[in-house]
Amino acid sequence: MRRRALVIGGTGSIGSEIALSLAATADLILVYRKNQVAADNTLARIQAAHPQASVTAFAHSLSDQDSVHHLQALVQSKWPNGPEILVCCFGDVDNALLMTEELSASTNILTEHLLLKLQLCHSFVDSMYRNRFGRIVCIGSISSQYVKRGQVAYSAAAAGLEGMTKALALEVAGRGVTVNLIRAGLVSGASLSAHQQMLAQSGRDLKKLIPVGRLGKATDIARTTAFLCADDADFITGTIVTVDGGRSLGDSHL
Numbered sequence: 001m002r003r004r005a006l007v008i009g010g011t012g013s014i015g016s017e018i019a020l021s022l023a024a025t026a027d028l029i030l031v032y033r034k035n036q037v038a039a040d041n042t043l044a045r046i047q048a049a050h051p052q053a054s055v056t057a058f059a060h061s062l063s064d065q066d067s068v069h070h071l072q073a074l075v076q077s078k079w080p081n082g083p084e085i086l087v088c089c090f091g092d093v094d095n096a097l098l099m100t101e102e103l104s105a106s107t108n109i110l111t112e113h114l115l116l117k118l119q120l121c122h123s124f125v126d127s128m129y130r131n132r133f134g135r136i137v138c139i140g141s142i143s144s145q146y147v148k149r150g151q152v153a154y155s156a157a158a159a160g161l162e163g164m165t166k167a168l169a170l171e172v173a174g175r176g177v178t179v180n181l182i183r184a185g186l187v188s189g190a191s192l193s194a195h196q197q198m199l200a201q202s203g204r205d206l207k208k209l210i211p212v213g214r215l216g217k218a219t220d221i222a223r224t225t226a227f228l229c230a231d232d233a234d235f236i237t238g239t240i241v242t243v244d245g246g247r248s249l250g251d252s253h254l
């Protein structure tokens with residue numbers, strides 16, 4: 001039986017690989033903000049690799065609870081029983097020191113990286129609970145633990161998302177719904193900061209930065225997501241899986 005997977009950010013650098021992995025066993029709704037070219041490319045790649053998959057992409061910018069409710073109605077018009085899999089893989093990374101930014105920049109980051117994800121879970125977990133099957137995976141960040149200057153709000157949101165994952169997992173575990181989070185390290189792609197992109201392009205100090213000696217790939221995250229979303233991953237819930245090439249372990253060059 002094919003599952004129904006809703007991937008928020010499903011056309012981004014990590015999300016599109018997740019969508020491609022899930023399409024082997026699930027029909028998909030992908031949500032993106034505005035990048036039509038990326039959406040078209042993602043749809044074409046998935047249809048070429050998995051012609052049996054039904055895939056729809058909605059351009060729908062999430063900003064507040066109303067926008068989440070609107071998305072819920074859109075999804076329900078296609079899938080009256082709701083999605084069985086929800087993957088949250090969206091949000092911009094914009095590093096700046098707390099004291100140099102307007103407070104609104106921080107609250108926007110908290111909204112995008114924490115509050116909207118809680119609202120999405122609130123909207124879509126209900127049908128999973130009723131149907132006695134569900135998989136929720138959020139893509140978080142090692143910034144929850146391994147903090148950097150310029151990421152005060154981002155780190156707070158990342159840590160909050162981990163708490164949310166565990167607490168929600170506990171509430172719905174008895175109804176076949178699992179909730180997990182991937183704590184991602186540096187992954188090559190669109191949302192790297194300018195500094196990180198410079199490091200990635202030069203290859204300089206990557207071995208010092210990341211013990212395994214390379215940047216993460218979107219497929220590293222996608223494979224882990226597909227594993228957590230599988231039917232037989234029903235014994236894994238409330239887990240934070242770190243996928244970072246060892247970066248948050250410590251300094252391997254002392």
Ligand SMILES: NC(=O)c1ccc[n+]([C@@H]2O[C@H](COP(=O)([O-])OP(=O)(O)OC[C@H]3O[C@@H](n4cnc5c(N)ncnc54)[C@H](OP(=O)(O)O)[C@@H]3O)[C@@H](O)[C@H]2O)c1
Nearest residue numbers: 009011012013014032033034035062090091184187190191
């Ligand atoms: N890249 C990394 O190294 C890394 C590391 C750790 C964690 N992460 C986390 O992984 C997630 C995805 O990162 P990425 O590199 O794949 O980002 P990305 O390439 O910029 O893709 C983001 C995706 O989310 C969509 N999106 C963004 N804001 C949205 C909104 N408000 N409403 C609806 N859709 C929205 C984008 O649509 P449009 O393209 O149309 O705007 C795009 O499809 C982020 O939460 C990021 O913090 C990334």
